[in-house]
Amino acid sequence: MEHSENLNQWLPKHIRKLVAAKAALAEVPVLKEGFLNAHRPTGLYKTIGTDEDHSQRPDINATRLKEELTAHVHLNSQQICIGNGSTELIDLVIRTFCHAGKDRILGFQPSSARMAHFAQMQALELDLLELGHDFELPIYEVRKRISESTKMLFIENPNHITGSCFANFDIVDLVTSFDGIVVIDESAIDYSSDKSLVSILKDCSNLIIIQSFSRAWGLAGLPVGMAYASPEIIQVLNLLKPPFSVNTMAQKMAKKALYVADQKERIVTKTIQEREQVKAVLQKLPAVLEVFESETNTLLLRVEDADIMTEHLKKEELIHVLNVSALPGLENCIRISIGKGLDNMRLVKAFKDMPSKTAGPRLFWKAVSGTLRQASSFLGVFKKILGV
Incomplete structure (x- = not known):
């Protein structure tokens, strides 16, 4: 099935109409807006470390930042959507693909409340599965709970609450077997020993990966988020995202951060x-x-x-x-x-x-437990020596 056909299948009817209208407008040349304030308070810009002109609107497409990102994530700029932090992008993705009163989102708990918040704002049905004993993905339960109304599968990796990571092969298995949109929130991926799944985007037209400059990059006060997906999905997100949501300073600081990635x-x-x-x-x-x-x-x-x-x-x-x-x-x-x-x-x-x-009793039994484990280990070695 072609990407465009998949996309129309996943998009609600009212969103398809909105995208068509926005796309038609996007083909019309847009005149440059006038100054919101033509008087430039030079001293103010010096206090924030720059003497550049901020009297014009930010670049709505964050073009230069995207150009720098392409080398870091090995994607082209048509696969990148820039938003005001990962939170805005999660909201945007949910509003774009999910229809109130019709679609369900399948997620997991414990996890951060961001996805659940935006799902509830959209009056969507939310299906939250509890993670396994060691916070692993309950693959079998996921397969049982997916229904015709399940439009989106949302995964935090790493998990913002537990700090744990899921096995990449489990995630890939879900992405390739699910006939809907899969969103992976990788906002904290820089700390993980596992690699980002950005590399599988070329084979997964239903996958959206969200990352952020807020954590490892240290730009939480100037939020910049990135959504990576197929060009078809990114085109829709770029058409529907709030205009000018990423301010000029945030774009420049994120671009500067990429220069010092080491x-x-x-x-x-x-x-x-x-x-x-x-x-x-x-x-x-x-x-x-x-x-x-x-x-x-x-x-x-x-x-x-x-x-x-x-x-x-x-x-x-x-x-x-x-x-x-x-x-x-x-x-x-x-x-x-x-x-x-x-x-x-x-x-x-x-x-x-x-x-x-309960410090006394617990420390006592902790010491006893440690001694028993050591004794068991020594016994095992002794048996091997004797060939028992």
Whole structure:
């Protein structure tokens, strides 16, 4: 089936009409708009580090930024849509492809609330499957839950709450077998040991991958998001996205960031090292019951009492903590963000200062358990030597 035929099959009728109308307008030459403010306050621009003229509208297509991105993601500019952060692009994709009262989105929990928020804003039916024991994709359950009304499959990879990554072969299996739109939110992919799935776009006309400059690139205050997909999908998204949503400064800073991509890689490496150092300390503390594996710049912890721990950390002015214990399977869990060295030291100290209700008994049984594991290991080696 041709891409255009697939696209018409997936797009709601009112969106197809809107795209046709927008496309017709796009063929008409657009006159350059006048200045919104012709008087240029030079001093203001100097205070933000530039003396350039910002009296005109931003480039609606972010043309120069796209040109720089093509070399980094090995796609052409017709496969890139630039938005005001990944959040705007998630909203745009849902509004573009899903019809209220008719279509369903299949997602997973625990996960961030962004997709669910926009689905509810569109009055869409939301089908959320719980992740497996180790936060793996429930492939069998997904296949059972997909129905004719399931228009979109939404996957966070890495997961923004748990910090875990799904196996790429599981994701590819779902993308290639699902007859609908698959959206993969890769906003935190730079921290992952797994590679982005951008490379499979050429073989998957139903796939949209969303990334962001907000996390590893450090531009959360100047949000820039990227949607990668087939040229046919990107054409539709570019026609429907809000105009001028990505300001000139954000576009220029994102482009500048690409020039120093090696610095970003060093920052990511440093963050991962600090994450593992914090993890090694926290998992030895009485107040921490469990530290989960992470592929992001956050750590998910299970503690004795998430409410008390959250309040304790906030008193220490450690604002990078999120109580996620209300989410399925995450009873008494909190998520912490990894900061710079001093921030992490303060975080660890705050955990150490938190008294444990059951520290004595738990530490005793933890020591006993460790001793038994060592004894079992030695016994296994001894049996091998004896040939038993």
